[in-house]
Amino acid sequence: MQVAPALRPTQTAGSHTSWHELAQRVLDGYSVTADEALAMLRSGDEELLDLLAAAYTIRRRYFGNTVQLYFLVNAKSGLCPEDCHYCSQSKLSTADIPRYSLMKRDMLLDGARTAFERGSKTYCIVISGRGPSETELRAVERIVPEIKDRYELKVCACLGLLTPEQARRLKICGVDRVNHNLNTSESYYSEICETHTYRDRIETLRAVRDAGIEVCSGGIIGMGEADTDIVQMALALRDLKAESIPLNFLHPIDDTPLAGTHRLNPRYCLKALAMFRFVNPTSELRIAGGRELQLGSLQPLGLYPANSIFLGDYLTTKGQLPQADYDMIEQMGFVVTRGASEAI
Numbered sequence: 169m170q171v172a173p174a175l176r177p178t179q180t181a182g183s184h185t186s187w188h189e190l191a192q193r194v195l196d197g198y199s200v201t202a203d204e205a206l207a208m209l210r211s212g213d214e215e216l217l218d219l220l221a222a223a224y225t226i227r228r229r230y231f232g233n234t235v236q237l238y239f240l241v242n243a244k245s246g247l248c249p250e251d252c253h254y255c256s257q258s259k260l261s262t263a264d265i266p267r268y269s270l271m272k273r274d275m276l277l278d279g280a281r282t283a284f285e286r287g288s289k290t291y292c293i294v295i296s297g298r299g300p301s302e303t304e305l306r307a308v309e310r311i312v313p314e315i316k317d318r319y320e321l322k323v324c325a326c327l328g329l330l331t332p333e334q335a336r337r338l339k340i341c342g343v344d345r346v347n348h349n350l351n352t353s354e355s356y357y358s359e360i361c362e363t364h365t366y367r368d369r370i371e372t373l374r375a376v377r378d379a380g381i382e383v384c385s386g387g388i389i390g391m392g393e394a395d396t397d398i399v400q401m402a403l404a405l406r407d408l409k410a411e412s413i414p415l416n417f418l419h420p421i422d423d424t425p426l427a428g429t430h431r432l433n434p435r436y437c438l439k440a441l442a443m444f445r446f447v448n449p450t451s452e453l454r455i456a457g458g459r460e461l462q463l464g465s466l467q468p469l470g471l472y473p474a475n476s477i478f479l480g481d482y483l484t485t486k487g488q489l490p491q492a493d494y495d496m497i498e499q500m501g502f503v504v505t506r507g508a509s510e511a512i
């Protein structure tokens with residue numbers, strides 16, 4: 169790892185020159201420090217465009233102007249015994265959401281067809297719960313090969329906590345990636361969930377990695393955490409070498425413990441995306457849930473640091489119409505691709 173030249177006394181961490189210089193150092197192999205990452209989150213709004221432009225130089229090196237689309241299906245909704253405070257499907261939530269057990273084969277295949285027809289690179293099968301039951305795991309083992317036979321799609325499974333044996337079974341049936349979010353920092357974790365721990369999540373991610381499956385792991389911003397928690401999460405994801413990082417912005421849902429929590433503004437969300445790009449230069453960075461709500465009219469600017477979005481709806485909240493996303497991408501001069509290198 170290279171050591172960063174110290175910032176000159178006349179430069180602040182967030183001065184115009186230093187964001188671009190820092191991006192250049194990142195492109196030369198430098199790993200940004202926690203202090204530098206923190207300075208991005210705390211930079212002034214007047215520096216925002218420079219910060220985004222610097223982050224874009226990193227994004228452009230590894231992803232060109234491509235955008236990868238993800239499409240998810242909430243394959244099992246609600247009924248979860250866990251208590252994640254942000255989640256409308258938790259045992260603490262009385263939110264008015266659909267509640268159903270694992271979807272049947274035909275519905276999962278319909279979801280895959282929609283994902284493919286809409287130009288998605290990856291179909292994400294998400295189930296609520298602490299971890300998959302044997303019945304659920306077997307259903308996933310049956311459907312994944314069928315999906316991959318029919319469609320040119322990567323499959324990402326988000327099934328909760330996994331044992332090493334369960335992770336191996338997912339690898340064998342053809343799952344390309346497993347999503348399991350860190351969600352926040354280790355020190356803040358107990359504030360958002362008490363039924364499992366940050367360590368439990370890390371162990372699942374290790375099992376996924378050991379099984380030879382790509383790691384998709386990200387988090388949620390806006391749950392009352394400090395800036396330093398967000399930086400710790402970004403650095404932890406760097407340590408985990410997550411291939412894919414979905415960054416959610418809290419969509420506070422009525423009748424959940426975090427209902428009424430409004431701590432974000434669009435500029436801060438963009439700074440967070442830029443910081444994640446600097447810290448994790450080669451990872452896919454996806455603007456995930458809360459994009460429409462929290463970025464508002466600044467959504468398109470998020471594509472300068474990020475190279476991926478979810479298309480359509482989220483787990484229990486609505487996304488904007490796919491055509492609005494296609495238009496946004498096209499108007500920004502970016503192109504949808506199913507692969508990382510097609511348009512670079």
Ligand code: SF4
Binds near residue numbers: 249295297328
């Ligand atoms: S995030 Fe997952 S584990 Fe936590 S309450 Fe929601 S469905 Fe359950």
